[in-house]
Structure formats: C-alpha cells, structure tokens
Amino acid sequence: MTLERGSAFTPVASATMVWPWGLSLTGGAAGGALFFLMNLSSGLGALPTALGAAVIFFALFGGVGGVVSKNGDRRGRRWATSYPFRYAAVPAVVGGAGYGIISMVTGSIVGGMFLGLLVAAAIWVTVGLIASVVGDKK
Secondary structure, three states, X not given: OOOOOOOOOHHHHHHHHXXXXXXXXXXXXXXXXXXXXXXXXXXXXXXXXXXHHHHHHHHHHHHHHHHHOOOOOHHHHHHHHHOXXXXXXXXXXXXXXXXXXXXXXXXXXXXXXXXXXXXXXXXHHHHHHHHHHHHOOO
C-alpha cells in the first residue's frame, strides 16, 4: 500500500506501516491477563472481561506505539503525526469492533453496539491526542 493524498485507504496504510505488532500483542496479553486475574472471583464472567480488556489494550498499544516508536516506516509515522485523528480511526475501529463483538456475544446486541461505540470513541480520542502531541515535537 502506498500513501497517496486523497486515497480512502491512506489511514489503513499508515496504521499498518507503523503498527508495532509485538508490542501490541504483548500489551493486549498482559492487560487481558491482569483483568482476568482481577476478576477471577466472578467465575466465568472473568473471561469476557479479560478478552475485552485485551482488545482495548491491543488497540491502544498498537496505535500509540506506532506513533511513538522509531521502528516503523517513516512515511507512515509522518502521515500519522500530520493527521493524528485520521490515524487514530484505525485503532479505534479495531478496538471498538472487537469490544462490541465480545459484548454482543456475552450480553445484549444493542448494549454491545453502544459499548463498542463508546470504546471506539475513547480509543480515538486517546490515540489522536497522543499522536498530535508527539507530532508537535518538530
């Protein structure tokens, strides 16, 4: 994928170029394990909670790590710091969709959709603000 101006796939290309897979998998696994251990007393309810936390931490670590780390592609990182909230849309969709699907499977469909949107908005704002602050260090 190339980074072209006006392309609909530019945010996706930027996110995949700079996405730190190892960091996001480790962060998601650690966050999920921590939430599983914290909610172990609730029985089977600990598993969906842990999966939801793992998805959220995966998206957060991947989105923030892609902008902060120096290992990614410089074109993707430059695009992400130039358009921080467009870049933040990809981790937000990943985290919100994952959390929403888990919530829909374990609870109600309407509640899962709203929780997915809430998580997506929180991830979008968090990653977008961090990317804009990191991008201002020119």
